[in-house]
Amino acid sequence: MEHITSKWGVLVLLALSDGGSWRFSELRRELANVVSEKMLTQTLRTLERDGFVDRDVKPVIPPHVEYVLTPLGKGAARHLTGLYHWIEANQPEVSAAQRHYDEA
Structure with missing residues:
Protein backbone atom coordinates (compact mmCIF):
# COMPACT_ATOMS: atom_id res chain seq x y z
CA MET A 1 0.00 0.00 0.00
CA GLU A 2 2.85 2.34 0.82
CA HIS A 3 4.23 2.15 -2.71
CA ILE A 4 1.03 2.89 -4.63
CA THR A 5 -0.08 5.63 -2.25
CA SER A 6 3.29 7.38 -2.13
CA LYS A 7 3.55 10.77 -3.78
CA TRP A 8 5.52 9.37 -6.71
CA GLY A 9 3.65 6.07 -6.95
CA VAL A 10 0.34 7.86 -7.40
CA LEU A 11 1.75 10.14 -10.11
CA VAL A 12 3.33 7.28 -12.07
CA LEU A 13 0.21 5.11 -11.87
CA LEU A 14 -1.98 8.01 -13.00
CA ALA A 15 0.36 8.76 -15.91
CA LEU A 16 0.36 5.12 -17.01
CA SER A 17 -3.40 4.76 -16.56
CA ASP A 18 -4.23 5.87 -20.11
CA GLY A 19 -3.90 2.24 -21.14
CA GLY A 20 -0.90 2.54 -23.43
CA SER A 21 2.77 1.81 -22.97
CA TRP A 22 5.17 4.60 -22.17
CA ARG A 23 8.88 4.92 -22.84
CA PHE A 24 10.96 6.11 -19.91
CA SER A 25 11.76 9.37 -21.71
CA GLU A 26 8.04 10.04 -22.26
CA LEU A 27 7.29 9.49 -18.58
CA ARG A 28 10.24 11.69 -17.62
CA ARG A 29 8.91 14.51 -19.81
CA GLU A 30 5.33 14.04 -18.55
CA LEU A 31 6.44 14.29 -14.92
CA ALA A 32 9.44 16.60 -15.41
CA ASN A 33 8.21 19.41 -13.18
CA VAL A 34 7.23 17.03 -10.40
CA VAL A 35 9.66 14.13 -10.02
CA SER A 36 13.40 13.78 -10.55
CA GLU A 37 14.78 11.18 -12.93
CA LYS A 38 16.26 9.29 -9.98
CA MET A 39 12.92 9.12 -8.13
CA LEU A 40 11.10 8.13 -11.31
CA THR A 41 13.54 5.26 -11.83
CA GLN A 42 13.21 4.11 -8.22
CA THR A 43 9.42 4.36 -8.31
CA LEU A 44 9.15 2.38 -11.55
CA ARG A 45 11.42 -0.34 -10.13
CA THR A 46 9.36 -0.54 -6.95
CA LEU A 47 6.05 -0.68 -8.83
CA GLU A 48 7.49 -3.36 -11.12
CA ARG A 49 8.66 -5.41 -8.13
CA ASP A 50 5.20 -5.13 -6.55
CA GLY A 51 3.51 -6.32 -9.76
CA PHE A 52 1.83 -3.05 -10.76
CA ILE A 61 20.45 -0.18 -29.78
CA PRO A 62 20.06 2.18 -28.06
CA PRO A 63 17.95 0.30 -25.52
CA HIS A 64 14.23 0.88 -25.84
CA VAL A 65 12.30 0.31 -22.62
CA GLU A 66 8.52 0.56 -22.31
CA TYR A 67 6.36 0.55 -19.19
CA VAL A 68 2.74 -0.53 -19.00
CA LEU A 69 0.34 -1.24 -16.16
CA THR A 70 -0.37 -4.85 -15.29
CA PRO A 71 -3.97 -5.90 -14.54
CA LEU A 72 -3.16 -5.33 -10.85
CA GLY A 73 -1.80 -1.88 -11.68
CA LYS A 74 -4.88 -1.04 -13.74
CA GLY A 75 -7.11 -1.89 -10.79
CA ALA A 76 -5.08 0.33 -8.46
CA SER A 95 -9.04 25.68 0.30
CA ALA A 96 -11.94 27.54 1.92
CA ALA A 97 -11.70 25.35 5.02
CA GLN A 98 -7.96 26.01 5.22
CA ARG A 99 -8.46 29.78 4.94
CA HIS A 100 -11.17 29.64 7.62
CA TYR A 101 -8.90 27.66 9.93
CA ASP A 102 -5.90 29.96 9.34
CA GLU A 103 -7.99 33.06 10.06
CA ALA A 104 -9.32 31.70 13.34
Missing part, protein backbone atom coordinates in the same frame (compact mmCIF):
# COMPACT_ATOMS: atom_id res chain seq x y z
CA VAL A 53 4.04 -2.23 -13.76
CA ASP A 54 5.56 -4.36 -16.52
CA ARG A 55 8.92 -3.29 -17.95
CA ASP A 56 9.56 -4.41 -21.52
CA VAL A 57 13.13 -4.05 -22.83
CA LYS A 58 13.31 -4.14 -26.64
CA PRO A 59 16.48 -5.74 -28.05
CA VAL A 60 17.64 -2.70 -30.02
CA ALA A 77 -5.01 3.14 -11.03
CA ARG A 78 -8.81 3.04 -11.39
CA HIS A 79 -9.20 3.66 -7.67
CA LEU A 80 -6.55 6.38 -7.63
CA THR A 81 -8.12 8.10 -10.64
CA GLY A 82 -11.45 8.24 -8.85
CA LEU A 83 -9.79 9.71 -5.77
CA TYR A 84 -7.87 12.21 -7.91
CA HIS A 85 -11.08 13.44 -9.55
CA TRP A 86 -12.81 13.70 -6.17
CA ILE A 87 -9.93 15.76 -4.76
CA GLU A 88 -9.91 17.98 -7.84
CA ALA A 89 -13.68 18.58 -7.60
CA ASN A 90 -13.52 19.37 -3.88
CA GLN A 91 -10.35 21.49 -3.87
CA PRO A 92 -12.23 24.81 -3.58
CA GLU A 93 -13.99 23.55 -0.44
CA VAL A 94 -10.70 22.33 1.05
Whole structure:
Protein backbone atom coordinates (compact mmCIF):
# COMPACT_ATOMS: atom_id res chain seq x y z
CA MET A 1 0.00 0.00 0.00
CA GLU A 2 2.85 2.34 0.82
CA HIS A 3 4.23 2.15 -2.71
CA ILE A 4 1.03 2.89 -4.63
CA THR A 5 -0.08 5.63 -2.25
CA SER A 6 3.29 7.38 -2.13
CA LYS A 7 3.55 10.77 -3.78
CA TRP A 8 5.52 9.37 -6.71
CA GLY A 9 3.65 6.07 -6.95
CA VAL A 10 0.34 7.86 -7.40
CA LEU A 11 1.75 10.14 -10.11
CA VAL A 12 3.33 7.28 -12.07
CA LEU A 13 0.21 5.11 -11.87
CA LEU A 14 -1.98 8.01 -13.00
CA ALA A 15 0.36 8.76 -15.91
CA LEU A 16 0.36 5.12 -17.01
CA SER A 17 -3.40 4.76 -16.56
CA ASP A 18 -4.23 5.87 -20.11
CA GLY A 19 -3.90 2.24 -21.14
CA GLY A 20 -0.90 2.54 -23.43
CA SER A 21 2.77 1.81 -22.97
CA TRP A 22 5.17 4.60 -22.17
CA ARG A 23 8.88 4.92 -22.84
CA PHE A 24 10.96 6.11 -19.91
CA SER A 25 11.76 9.37 -21.71
CA GLU A 26 8.04 10.04 -22.26
CA LEU A 27 7.29 9.49 -18.58
CA ARG A 28 10.24 11.69 -17.62
CA ARG A 29 8.91 14.51 -19.81
CA GLU A 30 5.33 14.04 -18.55
CA LEU A 31 6.44 14.29 -14.92
CA ALA A 32 9.44 16.60 -15.41
CA ASN A 33 8.21 19.41 -13.18
CA VAL A 34 7.23 17.03 -10.40
CA VAL A 35 9.66 14.13 -10.02
CA SER A 36 13.40 13.78 -10.55
CA GLU A 37 14.78 11.18 -12.93
CA LYS A 38 16.26 9.29 -9.98
CA MET A 39 12.92 9.12 -8.13
CA LEU A 40 11.10 8.13 -11.31
CA THR A 41 13.54 5.26 -11.83
CA GLN A 42 13.21 4.11 -8.22
CA THR A 43 9.42 4.36 -8.31
CA LEU A 44 9.15 2.38 -11.55
CA ARG A 45 11.42 -0.34 -10.13
CA THR A 46 9.36 -0.54 -6.95
CA LEU A 47 6.05 -0.68 -8.83
CA GLU A 48 7.49 -3.36 -11.12
CA ARG A 49 8.66 -5.41 -8.13
CA ASP A 50 5.20 -5.13 -6.55
CA GLY A 51 3.51 -6.32 -9.76
CA PHE A 52 1.83 -3.05 -10.76
CA VAL A 53 4.04 -2.23 -13.76
CA ASP A 54 5.56 -4.36 -16.52
CA ARG A 55 8.92 -3.29 -17.95
CA ASP A 56 9.56 -4.41 -21.52
CA VAL A 57 13.13 -4.05 -22.83
CA LYS A 58 13.31 -4.14 -26.64
CA PRO A 59 16.48 -5.74 -28.05
CA VAL A 60 17.64 -2.70 -30.02
CA ILE A 61 20.45 -0.18 -29.78
CA PRO A 62 20.06 2.18 -28.06
CA PRO A 63 17.95 0.30 -25.52
CA HIS A 64 14.23 0.88 -25.84
CA VAL A 65 12.30 0.31 -22.62
CA GLU A 66 8.52 0.56 -22.31
CA TYR A 67 6.36 0.55 -19.19
CA VAL A 68 2.74 -0.53 -19.00
CA LEU A 69 0.34 -1.24 -16.16
CA THR A 70 -0.37 -4.85 -15.29
CA PRO A 71 -3.97 -5.90 -14.54
CA LEU A 72 -3.16 -5.33 -10.85
CA GLY A 73 -1.80 -1.88 -11.68
CA LYS A 74 -4.88 -1.04 -13.74
CA GLY A 75 -7.11 -1.89 -10.79
CA ALA A 76 -5.08 0.33 -8.46
CA ALA A 77 -5.01 3.14 -11.03
CA ARG A 78 -8.81 3.04 -11.39
CA HIS A 79 -9.20 3.66 -7.67
CA LEU A 80 -6.55 6.38 -7.63
CA THR A 81 -8.12 8.10 -10.64
CA GLY A 82 -11.45 8.24 -8.85
CA LEU A 83 -9.79 9.71 -5.77
CA TYR A 84 -7.87 12.21 -7.91
CA HIS A 85 -11.08 13.44 -9.55
CA TRP A 86 -12.81 13.70 -6.17
CA ILE A 87 -9.93 15.76 -4.76
CA GLU A 88 -9.91 17.98 -7.84
CA ALA A 89 -13.68 18.58 -7.60
CA ASN A 90 -13.52 19.37 -3.88
CA GLN A 91 -10.35 21.49 -3.87
CA PRO A 92 -12.23 24.81 -3.58
CA GLU A 93 -13.99 23.55 -0.44
CA VAL A 94 -10.70 22.33 1.05
CA SER A 95 -9.04 25.68 0.30
CA ALA A 96 -11.94 27.54 1.92
CA ALA A 97 -11.70 25.35 5.02
CA GLN A 98 -7.96 26.01 5.22
CA ARG A 99 -8.46 29.78 4.94
CA HIS A 100 -11.17 29.64 7.62
CA TYR A 101 -8.90 27.66 9.93
CA ASP A 102 -5.90 29.96 9.34
CA GLU A 103 -7.99 33.06 10.06
CA ALA A 104 -9.32 31.70 13.34
